[in-house]
Amino acid sequence: MDIQKERQAFIEYLQIEKNASSNTIQFYEYDLNAFLEFLNKEGITSLFDVDYAVIRIFLTELYDRQLSRRSVSRKLSSLRMFYRFLEREGKIEFNPFLNISLPKMNKPIPEFLYEEELEKLFHVSDLNTSLGKRNQAILELLYATGMRVSECVKLSIENIDFSLGTLLVQGKGRKERYVPFGSFAQEALSDYISNGRNKLLAKSNHATQHVFLNAKGTPLTDRGVRKVLDQMVQKAALTIHLHPHKLRHTFATHMLNEGADLRSVQELLGHEHLSSTQIYTHVTKDHLRKIYNNSHPRA
Known part of the structure; x- marks a missing residue:
């Protein structure tokens, strides 16, 4: 062979x-x-x-x-x-890796943002500029949907349904899913598309359906989104490290803390296996424990 x-x-x-x-x-x-x-x-x-x-x-x-x-x-x-x-394929008769057990892994609790930290971020963008409108729309959308940064930069105008408040997201392995978004994200996204995106697009000679553009009018990259978030953290004077996935963690954690069921969050995140979503239950258990300790007379 x-x-x-x-x-x-x-x-x-x-x-x-x-x-x-x-x-x-x-x-x-x-x-x-x-x-x-x-x-x-x-x-x-x-x-x-x-x-x-x-x-x-x-x-x-x-x-x-x-x-x-x-x-x-x-x-x-x-x-x-x-x-x-x-x-x-019939090339071997036995898989020697079948009896090899995978090492048990410590599952770290995912880091997330508290609402107070988010509020500061939501007020740092200059909404009088095209880039400020874009940055606000990115932040609102990442938090509202829990989408991956790769899904965010691939988002097309045609994949947004403002009437239903949903996005058609192109996920891993080209799998598609519909994800709803709320009124704050809708307002920020609508403002950016109507009053900011065209000004950015005019700086480029190439037409594109990508929603999020950089200062040169071409599609924004994963790295560009990370840079945007870094700048927002600096403006908000926060002592945190903010990467796009932390907003995804925050979305899932806040949804579960407010009573969303695990299966629904799994579908919204586009997780193939429920075990990928279950990591967030560690956070919610801590949250419930604090509520119990603060509320029960004999805690």
């Missing part, structure tokens, strides 16, 4: 059949290449020769490099998927 040929076939399988995103494929390639380099160093020239003992040596090397349990777990998942593909 030609190792490089099977590697390429697996990547094509991810692209065509699994419809995986470019970022996901990049991670699989990175993990698979690291494993193939290990096999080459160990003098193992056939994928048939990979057994439990070989995998344990590989894991030992990973831990010796002081990789986090999350990184090790991801590599194991990638390789398990690769061998599952080989098994499906």
